[in-house]
Amino acid sequence: MSTKEANEKGWNELDIIIVTGDAYVDHPGFGTSIIARVLEDAGYRVGVIAQPGWDNTDDFKKLGKPRLFFAISAGNTDSMVSNYTPSKRLRHEDVYSPGNKTGLRPNRAVIVYSNRLREAFPDVPQVIGGIEASLRRFAQYDYWSDKVRQSILADSPADLIVYGMGELQILEIADRLNKGKAISGINDIDGTVWKMDIRSWKEKKEDTLGECIEIPPYTEVSKSKELYANAFRIIYEEQDHIRGHCIVQVHPKTVIVQNRPMRPLTTEELDHVYELPYTRETHPSYNEPVPALDMVKFSINTHRGCFGACSFCAIALHQGRMIRSRSIGSILMEAEGFRNIRGFKGTINGLGGPSANMYGMECSKWEKKGVCKNKVCIHPDACPSLDTSHKKLIELMRRLRELPGISKVFVGYGVRYDLALLDEEYMEELCAHHISGQLKVAPEHYCNSVTSVMKKPGREVFERFEQKFTDINKKVGKDQYLVAFLMSGHPGCTLGDMIETAEYIRDTGRYTRQVQDFTPTPMTAATCMFHTGTDPFTGKKVYVATSQKEKSIQRAMLHYKEPSNHNLVYEGLKRANRLDLAGNSWNCLIGRKKGGKNGW
Incomplete structure (x- = not known):
């Protein structure tokens, strides 16, 4: 986070600088930390600019010019959600900021950061990602302005969006730029969104539509609610790395092109990501705690994805509906490492992912056919093709309890109770050992x-x-x-x-x-x-x-x-x-x- 720290590592230049709307916390529950550690693990020199002042470019220049690109994120949540309540009043607390302070991130942070960086470094490529960029990749209804806004890529000078879980995409982008590829030529990576000029789209449209689906343009979905709903349905149904297609949406001054989703990480890849050397601490430059860390410091992420597909949740369009689980061995190793961390008293206070009890669950059709286009795995009832057994999770919980130095493993939230009802052994295990009242x-x-x-x-x-x-x-x-x-x-x-x-x-x-x-x-x-x-x-x-x-x-x-x-x-x-x-x-x-x- 400073040139002094870079010099101590023997770095006289950074390859990639991540700009984030959250305080910098080196914990795998924070997207910035995961991306930073993954890039560092691949040999890249990474800097982080956390919660920069946005009135001028001073904070954006403090680490100098990166050799490859800037990676920009609003943080773990959309900046408008961070800043405003459901009644559109300013929030009085921000758990992702030191001391719970508000006002440390701008509204529409990705757009603001992108513009400031373009002002400071006109020729440096910009890659935007995280929740805010990922879920605003097409024309989208914005509650706070009560209107349909353009894709965030059309509203900002950024070059690419990484959508969904971004480890594979960010590494591929870094490798290509490192080999001398121009950012303008990187348009074929799954899990990314890029833009082309309207003239080029008109010239290539006939050849491209065999591979891509064109949804109604911004000018139409911003006026017609029927077309907006149709566009959303197509985006949702194509959110699958096996059967999903490229999607194109024309905007007034540019054309937004979403490549099909990136495949989920394998178990081995997921294990590696969570085994990187996170300190599980806030950056030492902070004098006040970051409350969000206290909530998750000694928790363990066991899997990604959620097949619940609740209407009010965006996980299906960000992490996907397929479950990808870590190995039991990797999770046990992470738990054992807690014993060496200051403040650990033997209690793991969270075990799960987007849900607590989908660990190890799979559908027999996922690998070859992807998720079903017109069905929800467990609504109104569980699909017969879905393995709803909690056996792997029960084994994991039992083995965690047996570890020396681990006194309690709590699952206090996130249990999908309709799934739990299908497995009485799991419910007995949960009630007997894993609830704190x-x-x-x-x-x-x-x-x-x-x-x-x-x-x-x-x-x-x-x-x-x-x-x-x-x-x-x-x-x-x-x-x-x-x-x-x-x-x-x-x-x-x-x-x-x-x-x-x-x-x-x-x-x-x-x-x-x-x-x-x-x-x-x-x-x-x-x-x-x-x-x-x-x-x-x-x-x-x-x-x-x-x-x-x-x-x-x-x-x-x-x-x-x-x-x-x-x-x-x-x-x-x-x-x-x-x-x-x-x-x-x-x-x-x-x-x-x-x-x-x-x-x-």
């Missing part, structure tokens, strides 16, 4: 019409899991509880659905503090529904609460007991013609309004 699960909603749109299991599945959880805890002699996470304002959710859910919470005693309002983040199916009012896969209309007032009312329904929410709950009940739930009888959600601002 509470298990966080995410039913998201208790109205089946809403969970269907979410592609989540219905209420009855959660009830069966809760009962099984209770029974097994009694069997193993544990006093443990479920903490349920719920979501309001998701597409498909009406005010009536929220009232039904509030009544269900009232009747079952499932009142929870863990509630979030749906945020339309880039490139999710739910965001497409929010913008278009249409399910992109079925073409059916979907109800959407678009006004901030209705979104606030929906969220207030889940916390109907809070006096500060009573005015909003009352307004919602009035709108739905359900004032029978405002009064003094046993089944009322709130008391009777007496008049005055807070008279209840």
Whole structure:
């Protein structure tokens, strides 16, 4: 992060400089660290500029000019999500910054950083990646401006996007540039997006369309919600490295070309990435802790990918739906290494990936045919071709518990409970050894019409899991509880659905503090529904609460007991013609309004 550190390594020049919107934390839970370590492992000299000031170019020049290229990322999250709440208010905390401080990254960080670097170093190639660039690679609905924005590659002077998990792509780009290839000639690497001028596209279009799919151009999807939904469906269905095609989208001043997705890493490659010498510490230049590290410092990533394909989640379009798992030996070696790290007290506080219990699961069709184009592996039910056995995971958990110096291995969150229900041995293992009093699960909603749109299991599945959880805890002699996470304002959710859910919470005693309002983040199916009012896969209309007032009312329904929410709950009940739930009888959600601002 400084020329002094480079000199200490004997480097008088850097090959690649990574610019990131997060503080620099050398931990495999942070994308910048993984990419930096992978490049270093390949022999490249890598520098990191973390959270640079963007009012001028000074911070962008502090490591000098890289020999090969700049790699640019907003950090572990989209910068707009980092900076704003679902109600579009500025956040008061940023867990990826020292001391939880806000204001250390700009809005639309990738575009801002790219422009500043082009100003400072006009001739240096730029490769953008990470969540923000990956999920804004095509024309995309932007919740914060309430409009369809161009591809981030059209909005920035960058040369290439690395989308998805980027180790293989970034190494190939580095190797080609190192051999003297011009960045303008690098346009055939899987898992990358590049741009060509409109004249060239018109000349090559007839020859190229046999290999590529052209989706409606920006000028059309920005005006037509129907075309936007169709474009999203094609992008989603082609997100497969085996059967996926190149996709082209014309923009007013350039043409965006996405090559087919990069293959996932093999088990051996994944092991190698996670066995690189991460310190699992913040950079020593920081005087304050970075809170995000505390959450994951002694956790272990066991696999990548998620076949759940929840509508509100972008993992399917970033990591993919195929599961790629590390070997048990590699995971055990990482756990053993914790004993040499300052502050480790014997507890591994997280074990899993995007989900906690998809480790080792595979489909018999994935290797030859890829993921199914028009099906979801476990919705509404698990596909017979999918191996839902938890045997490999159970073996892993047992072997971790046997390691000297490891006293506890907790799985406190991320369990896909519809999968867990299919394997009682796993649930017994989980309850007996791997929960620290509470298990966080995410039913998201208790109205089946809403969970269907979410592609989540219905209420009855959660009830069966809760009962099984209770029974097994009694069997193993544990006093443990479920903490349920719920979501309001998701597409498909009406005010009536929220009232039904509030009544269900009232009747079952499932009142929870863990509630979030749906945020339309880039490139999710739910965001497409929010913008278009249409399910992109079925073409059916979907109800959407678009006004901030209705979104606030929906969220207030889940916390109907809070006096500060009573005015909003009352307004919602009035709108739905359900004032029978405002009064003094046993089944009322709130008391009777007496008049005055807070008279209840």
